[in-house]
Amino acid sequence: MTTKTELEDLFLRKKPTRLMLSMNSEKPKYVSILAKETDCTYSHIVKLLNMLKKLGIATFDKKGRVKYVTLTADGKEIANILETLLRKFSKFGEGPSEKPEKEKSGRR
Numbered sequence: 001m002t003t004k005t006e007l008e009d010l011f012l013r014k015k016p017t018r019l020m021l022s023m024n025s026e027k028p029k030y031v032s033i034l035a036k037e038t039d040c041t042y043s044h045i046v047k048l049l050n051m052l053k054k055l056g057i058a059t060f061d062k063k064g065r066v067k068y069v070t071l072t073a074d075g076k077e078i079a080n081i082l083e084t085l086l087r088k089f090s091k092f093g094e095g096p097s098e099k100p101e102k103e104k105s106g107r108r
Contacts, residue, residue, distance in 0.1 A: 015040050016048055017082055020071075024079035028061065028068035 018038040023029060029037075035045040049069055052058035057075035061068045071079060 015044065017086075019045065019048055019052075020075070020079045020082055021086075023058065023069060023071050024076060024083070028070040030066050030068050034069065 015038055019034060019040070022034055022037040031045055031049065032042060034040075034049075035042045038045065040048075049058055049060070052075065053060060057072055057078065059070055059072060061070070
C-alpha cells in the first residue's frame with residue numbers, strides 16, 4: 001500500500017477525522033481523553049495513533065505512566081484543512097432548498 005493510499009484510507013473515515021480534530025489543540029492530550037472525545041475504544045485510538053506516528057503526523061511523549069500525544073506541524077496543517085472541509089460540508093445542509101416547481105397541469 002502506498003503512503004497516498006494509506007492517507008486516503010485514514011482521513012476519509014469518521015473516527016480518524018474526529019481524532020485529528022480532537023488533537024488539534026495547543027495542549028497535548030493523553031490517549032484515554034482522545035478515546036472519550038472521539039467515541040472510540042482505547043485500543044482503536046492506539047492503533048490510529050500508531051498509524052499517525054508512522055506517517056509523521058503525530059508524536060508521543062511519555063511522562064511516567066501517561067503517554068501524551070501531539071500533532072506535528074504537518075499534522076496541524078492537515079487538521080486545519082479537515083476543519084475547513086467539514087465547515088464547507090456543513091454549509092451544504094444550510095439555507096433554503098430550491099425545489100423545482102411542480103409542473104402545472106392543463107386541467108382546470
